[in-house]
Amino acid sequence: MTENLSTTTRDRLVTAVAELMRTHGYSAITVKQITTAARAPMGSLYHHFPGGKPQIAAEALRTSGAAYIQLIPLLMDPYDDLREAIPASFAAAAETIEQGGWLNMCPVGTVAGEIADSEPALREVAAEVISSWIEDGTTYFTQRGLPTTDARDLILAILGALEGAFILSRTLRSAEPLHAAGRTLSARVEALLTSNPSTSMR
Amino acid sequence: MTENLSTTTRDRLVTAVAELMRTHGYSAITVKQITTAARAPMGSLYHHFPGGKPQIAAEALRTSGAAYIQLIPLLMDPYDDLREAIPASFAAAAETIEQGGWLNMCPVGTVAGEIADSEPALREVAAEVISSWIEDGTTYFTQRGLPTTDARDLILAILGALEGAFILSRTLRSAEPLHAAGRTLSARVEALLTSNPSTSMR
Numbered sequence: 001m002t003e004n005l006s007t008t009t010r011d012r013l014v015t016a017v018a019e020l021m022r023t024h025g026y027s028a029i030t031v032k033q034i035t036t037a038a039r040a041p042m043g044s045l046y047h048h049f050p051g052g053k054p055q056i057a058a059e060a061l062r063t064s065g066a067a068y069i070q071l072i073p074l075l076m077d078p079y080d081d082l083r084e085a086i087p088a089s090f091a092a093a094a095e096t097i098e099q100g101g102w103l104n105m106c107p108v109g110t111v112a113g114e115i116a117d118s119e120p121a122l123r124e125v126a127a128e129v130i131s132s133w134i135e136d137g138t139t140y141f142t143q144r145g146l147p148t149t150d151a152r153d154l155i156l157a158i159l160g161a162l163e164g165a166f167i168l169s170r171t172l173r174s175a176e177p178l179h180a181a182g183r184t185l186s187a188r189v190e191a192l193l194t195s196n197p198s199t200s201m202r
Numbered sequence: 203m204t205e206n207l208s209t210t211t212r213d214r215l216v217t218a219v220a221e222l223m224r225t226h227g228y229s230a231i232t233v234k235q236i237t238t239a240a241r242a243p244m245g246s247l248y249h250h251f252p253g254g255k256p257q258i259a260a261e262a263l264r265t266s267g268a269a270y271i272q273l274i275p276l277l278m279d280p281y282d283d284l285r286e287a288i289p290a291s292f293a294a295a296a297e298t299i300e301q302g303g304w305l306n307m308c309p310v311g312t313v314a315g316e317i318a319d320s321e322p323a324l325r326e327v328a329a330e331v332i333s334s335w336i337e338d339g340t341t342y343f344t345q346r347g348l349p350t351t352d353a354r355d356l357i358l359a360i361l362g363a364l365e366g367a368f369i370l371s372r373t374l375r376s377a378e379p380l381h382a383a384g385r386t387l388s389a390r391v392e393a394l395l396t397s398n399p400s401t402s403m404r
Contacts, residue, residue: 025316028229103319109369113312114227116372117305126373156370156382161359164366167311168358170318171328180358184390191389 010048012038017053018060021107025114026057026122058125061108065129068106069136082144082189086158090182093162094175102170109163133159150192158185212250214240219255220262223309227316228259228324260327263310267331270308271338284346284391288360292384295364296377304372311365335361352394360387 016037020029031053035042049055075092079085097105104110112126137155142148161181168177218240222231233255237244251257277294281287299307306312314328339357344350363383370379 023319025227025229025320027227028316028320104315109366110312110315112373113306113369114230114316116369117225118227118230123373127375130370130373153382153385156379157363157386160366160370160379160383161363161386162366163369164311164362164364167315167318167365168332168362171314171325171332173329177358177362180355181362183355184359184363184386187393188386188389191392 009038009040009044013040013045013048013056014060014063016040017056018064018107021057021060021111022104025107026111026119027114029053054119054122057111058122061111061122061125061129064106065108065132068108069133072137072140076140076144082141082146083186083193086185086189087179087182090162090165090178090185093166094169094178094182097166097169097178098175102173104170105166109166113167130159146192147196150196154185154188154192157188161185211240211242211246215242215247215250215258216262216265218242219258220266220309223259223262223313224306227309228313228321229316231255256321256324259313260324263313263324263327263331266308267310267334270310271335274339274342278342278346284343284348285388285395288387288391289381289384292364292367292380292387295368296371296380296384299368299371299380300377304375306372307368311368315369332361348394349398352398356387356390356394359390363387 013034017029017034020033020037031042031045034053034056035045038044045056046052049059072089075089076082076085079088093105097103108126108129112123112130116123116126134152134155137158138148138152141151141154144151146154161184162178165177165181169175215236219231219236222235222239233244233247236255236258237247247258248254251261274291277291278284278287281290295307299305310328310331314325314332318325318328336354336357339360340350340354343353343356346353348356363386364380367379367383371377
């Protein structure tokens with residue numbers, strides 16, 4: 001029973017820091033804000049995370065990152081043709097972020113951009129998360145018929161375009177950058193499929 | 203003489219906050235760090251910027267933003283064909299950031315991502331800067347022969363891809379995301395030129 005309660009507090013702490021990082025970034029948030037948001041005593045944070053804010057932030061980036069990459073098959077599997085799947089996925093992201101009042105959808109990219117030069121340990125965690133996205137995305141697009149090199153090139157371009165378009169869209173309060181990114185990636189897929197005529201075009 | 207000295211202090215303060223925001227983001231930096239970096243007395247910051255940190259940060263975003271967009275003609279004018287100009291520009295950005303030890307090249311995108319949900323006044327300044335980039339880029343690509351709608355679509359995709367690829371490249375300490383972005387944008391230009399056969403392909 002104590003163990004269950006303890007697990008729940010730990011999960012609430014990680015969720016709270018992930019949510020706070022989405023909207024405030026890394027530096028702005030305090031340990032007090034995290035424990036308040038998690039409805040947990042201050043001591044519980046250091047009990048579960050002796051390394052304090054950097055350690056719990058690292059865990060939140062890993063947890064958010066693992067959830068985030070699952071969106072690729074979820075959004076793209078329904079489309080037989082990648083040339084439709086990709087702009088449709090960017091359009092879905094645009095709709096979600098607009099309906100959410102332009103709130104940041106994932107802390108990984110924004111926190112990485114904020115701390116890449118100033119928090120080396122956290123940067124390494126962000127690099128692990130992004131590297132796992134690249135691996136999973138490469139596997140996915142290989143399964144959809146692209147040669148490995150092209151699949152890796154495509155997921156790198158998608159992740160970069162998505163992270164950048166999220167920043168532009170949130171800042172401008174406009175879905176236009178996400179739609180422009182979707183059209184651009186679609187052109188890239190078209191070019192990759194044309195250069196690999198044996199590809200099944202799935 | 204006093205006026206000159208005064209102008210110099212003001213400029214040093216703006217440069218200092220721009221540099222600090224590049225490497226530390228917005229929330230992490232303090233007024234004390236800014237005045238120390240600018241070798242200026244604390245009072246000088248509030249003399250020139252009565253609004254304190256938010257006001258000087260806004261001015262630094264505007265100044266950095268105005269310098270940043272000038273890179274587009276600088277990098278692309280030497281190439282007669284946009285299909286070469288764009289990947290060459292991303293390759294140049296990759297070389298510059300790698301040689302600079304992966305330090306952030308411009309605070310606008312990263313600070314915008316950090317504060318878009320938490321600092322409404324600063325978000326509006328970032329939106330002004332990004333909107334001016336979109337206008338200037340649309341004008342540039344129109345002059346290079348694209349219809350206005352396509353020119354706007356292209357600059358939106360370039361800015362998003364660049365901001366996102368910078369985050370990925372800085373985090374991974376690898377130029378690969380910038381090169382992948384350059385290849386993708388090149389495919390988009392190819393598609394735009396093909397759909398506008400009357401375009402001079404400059």
